[in-house]
Amino acid sequence: MNSHLPTEKQQKLKQLIVIFCILLITLLFAFTLLIAEPTQELSSFELDQQGQKVGSGPTEFRIHNQQLYVAVPSNGHYVIPEADLKTIRMLSDDIATRQIAVDQKHVYCGNMILKNLNPQTVRSIGDGYISDGQVSYYCSQITERNTELNVVQEVWQILLHHTGIGSKPQSYWYPHYQLETSQSPYQLTVQGTVSNGEYTYFRGKLVEQANGHTMRYLPSYSGSSDRLRESSHYTADGTHVYYKNQRVPVQDHPQLMVFDFGGGIESEFLHDRKTQNFYYQTSPFSQKYSPYHLLNKDDEHAHDPLFLSQQGIYFYHRQEQKLQRTGDNPFSQKLTQLAPDVFHNGQDTYYLGLYDKYIRSGRGTKLCYRSTVLYRLKNAPVNRWQKIAEVKYGNSRWRAATIWKNGAQYYYFDEFGQGQGFDQAVYLIKDAYALRFILNPSRSSDDIRQYAGRGILLSPQVERLAKAKYDENFCVSELWSQNE
Structure with missing residues (x-):
């Protein structure tokens, strides 16, 4: 036993020497960095001018x-x-x-x-x-x-x-x-894709077993627009389906559709309307909970799309790359949409909103997490909803919201979205004066953006049904506030 002690001591000594050398080199460079003249680079402005x-x-x-x-x-x-x-x-x-x-x-x-x-x-x-x-x-x-x-x-x-x-x-x-060398020249077949009959490439990466000459982009819709366009990343060749250059485990058929949630990087989902299943990039949603129904197809009042199944409400956690359950499905029997991100099930009314948690300190503001929340309105019987007006600004044909009456209360169903400062789909109109102010046809888009901040619109009484959350930064305070 004792014969091994010197060897163990020597190993520990070597480790300490290595750590000391690394620290010494780091300190030397830090000192050099402090006393040396930094390399001066030309600015973009100087080069342009x-x-x-x-x-x-x-x-x-x-x-x-x-x-x-x-x-x-x-x-x-x-x-x-x-x-x-x-x-x-x-x-x-x-x-x-x-x-x-x-x-x-x-x-x-x-x-x-x-x-x-x-x-x-x-x-x-x-x-x-x-x-x-x-x-x-x-x-x-x-x-x-x-x-x-x-x-x-x-x-x-x-x-x-x-x-x-x-x-x-x-x-x-x-x-x-x-690209691989061959006797046949490469030709552009669709945007971003070349093929020579033997090899096919999508933005420079090999697409295995693809027929480049029958390649096409799948149709895609984005946001509240009903106009279809071409997907940015999903292609098909009549047999196989690809996300970028990777195979998706589904056969090509006419009922494949893409929806682009948010229009950002990696924002596309593939929808197989024949099986009612969804895919994120190349990963299919679990068959265990299928079929799925997409609740919200745009990001007006949501960070993520929510998917309904008989087993609950799910969202695809794009950071962790897995499907997560976030609550019970209140629409298992009936789902009717009153307005964008506003729904009812025959008994209650629900809407989507954002809840982002920030903490503030002497060093500034830090975002802890983002979340998409499904709320249930309190004191709003479904059979009493009456649409009374549309809110448009100036002479514009663009609709900013709709006004609804429920009992003695008036509600503002927003369509401007989070990009214009409206983090939730439903607001309570404060009083009769606020209603007249909103319905004034001379109001501009700038006026509308100030409604919530000026107290013209209020947050109604609600119950939170589901919360799709993902962390942005570690916040110590979140360790004891998990119920927010």
Whole structure:
């Protein structure tokens, strides 16, 4: 037993030495950082005002003081030391290639050199795809975080760059991918997709087993608009369905529909109307609770869509990537919609609203969590609802709300939404004076936005039925206030 003690002590000593060295190096660099002159970068304004554009069309490239710069959104500008300023040119005047330049030796995707491409014969295929007849690439028009650069590397490179020892870290870049080489040339089939009959690519990534020549975008609707458009990410080829370049476990058929909740990044859901199931990206909702019914198709008074099944109300937690139950389904027998985000079940009236928890301190305001809440109105019998007016502003044809009467009370059913300062779908109109004020046809959109703040509209008495919540930041106070 004792023979192992020296070895264990030596291991602990080595660990302590390593930790000490890391701390020492960190302190040395921190000291260097304090005393060194930081590297000065040209601002975007200076480059735009003083730099010379490359080409006559759309471009991200500028020449300044005999150096070529390229804009890489989210991380400023980068110098391209390899560039030949005498022969530098844009690949084309197409806006989709504004991030691609060529000189006598290289082809550049932003500040990255695309290897093995012949700059003399390279041409644009479309939507960021280029080829020299043999080698083909995709160069994205939108920058992304460089996942090949880990946090330790990035911090180290920032320190080196700040002290003038190293170059600027490639924290963001224009993603670029080389396509498989084959005898047949690549052709653009639908937006963002190329195929040569053997290989198909969606925004530079291989789509396995896809027929690129029959590829189409699935129809999509967004918000309260009934007008269909093409999905941003879901495609189908007559057999398979894809989210970006990944297979979705459903066969292509005419009853597939996409809805875009919120119109942001990763905001699309796929709806299979034949089975009444839903998919987020490539993940199907659990068959255990199907069929599902979508309660709210837009984000006017909600952060997330809510899905009804016989077993309850669910929402898809997009951070944790799983379906979560958030309450009982009060609409298991009947669901009637009075107005956007306002519903009844034959007995009670319900509406959607937002509840976001903030805490304030000397260091500012911090958002703890966001949530979408389904409320049940108190003292509002369903059989007494009477629509009496529409609220429009000025001479506009756009409707801001509808006015409803229930017994002796008047209610304001909002359609402006959270973007205009209305966090809930239903408000109680304070009194007869407030009602006349709201119904005045000369009211402007600015007047309407001030209704709640000026006390013209009040929050009615309610009971909370369901709450779809996700955390934004850790807040200590939430440990003892879980019932909010």
